[in-house]
Amino acid sequence: MATLSEAYRDLPLSLRHIIPLDFSSVGSLPDSHAWPQSDHFSFVNGGSCTGSGDGAGSSIPVIDLLDPNAMELIGLACENWGAFQLRNHGIPLNLIEEVELEAKHLFALPPEQKLKALRSPGGATGYGRARITPFFPKYMWHEGFTIVGSPSDDAKKIWPNDSVRFCYLMEEYQKQMKVLAEQLTRIIFKFLNIYEEEKINWIGSANNLEAVQLNSYPPCPEPNRAMGLAPHTDTFLLTILHQSQTTGLQIFKEGSGWVPVHPDPSALVVNIGDLFHIISNARFPCVVHRVTVNRTHQRYSVAYFHGPPVDYVVSPFSTTVLDNKSGVRFRAVTVKEYIAIKARNLGEALSLIST
C-alpha cells in the first residue's frame, strides 16, 4: 500500500519554497511578502471563480452533531457552502487546547531549532512553508509543521530528549479526529444515498490517508499587503480545523465574496475537499479559502485532513450523477494520481480531470 509520503516523493520542491522567513527578525514587510492589492482570488481555479463583496451578513452554518436532523443539516451545508462549524463534535476541548499549546511552543522556538526539522524537498512532513508556495508570486506570512502518522522522527530532531508529550498529544489528536472524520464521511455518504459496500468499505481502514498541519501566522507589520495563506482548496475528502481565537480564515462564496469564519471555541470548522467535490459530481462546491493576518495577534490553527487510501479510485458516485443533469463531470482517478495532478497544477487540477 502506497503512503502519502510516497505520493510526494516524485514532486520535490526547492528549498526556497520550503524555508520560512525568520519572522522574529523583520521590522517591515519584505517585498518578497508584499502581495498585489487586487486580484488575490484570481490565482486559483484559473480565475474562473470570480465574485465581489466582502461577505458581510452571511456566515457558514453552525451545526450541532447531536441534533436529530444533523444528517440533513450537514448535507445542506455541504451543498450550499461546502463548509460548516460543528458543535458537540465529541473531541475533548482539553485535548484541543493542549494541541494548540504544543503548536504555540513549537512556533515560539528560535528559527535554528525549528529548521532542524525542516521538510525535505521530496518529503511530506516537518517544518516549512505551505506546499502551495511555488504557485504564487509572493511568499505567505505563514509557517507550518506537517505530521503524517507519528511525528516522532521530526520532533526528536527539535527536542532530542523531550518529545514524548508532543508526540503523545499529536497521535491522540489524530486518533480522535479519525473517528470524527469517519463519522462525518458516513453521514455525508448517507445524505448522498451512497450505500454500495464496495464504495464505502474503505471507511475505518487503517490505510486511510490522514495528516495534521499545525499553522502559525505571526503578527505582521503591514497586514493589508500580506497574505497568511493564499486562496486554495484542500485536496482530500474532508478537513477538520481548529482555529485559535484570532480571526483570519475566510471562505469564498459565489455571490457573497469572502466570508469570515468567526472563531468559536466550542466548534470545529469542517470543509469539503476536492475528493468530495469529485465524488459528489460537483454537487458539493470545492471550498476556496484563505487566511488574512493582523498587526498584533499571532494566529494558530490545527488542520486535520482525511481521505481514502492513496490507491483508492475516486469517481462520481452513480447516485450523484443521476441527480446531476450535466452527466458525469470527472473521470476516475486514484487518490495518488490526483495528489500528483494537484501538486503540479494546483487550481487547474479539477479541470484537468473534467470530462
Ligand SMILES: C=C1C[C@]23C[C@@]1(O)CC[C@H]2[C@@]12CCC[C@@](C)(C(=O)O1)[C@H]2[C@@H]3C(=O)O
Ligand atoms: C495532507 C496534506 C494536505 C496539504 C498537503 C499535505 O501533504 C500536508 C499539508 C496540507 C496543506 C496545508 C496548507 C494548505 C495546503 C493546500 C498546503 O499547501 O499544505 C494543504 C495541502 C492540501 O490540502 O493539498
Ligand SMILES: O=C(O)CCC(=O)C(=O)O
Ligand atoms: O489557518 C486556517 O484557518 C486555515 C488553514 C488551512 O486552510 C489549511 O491548513 O489547509
Ligand SMILES: [Fe+2]
Ligand atoms: Fe486549507
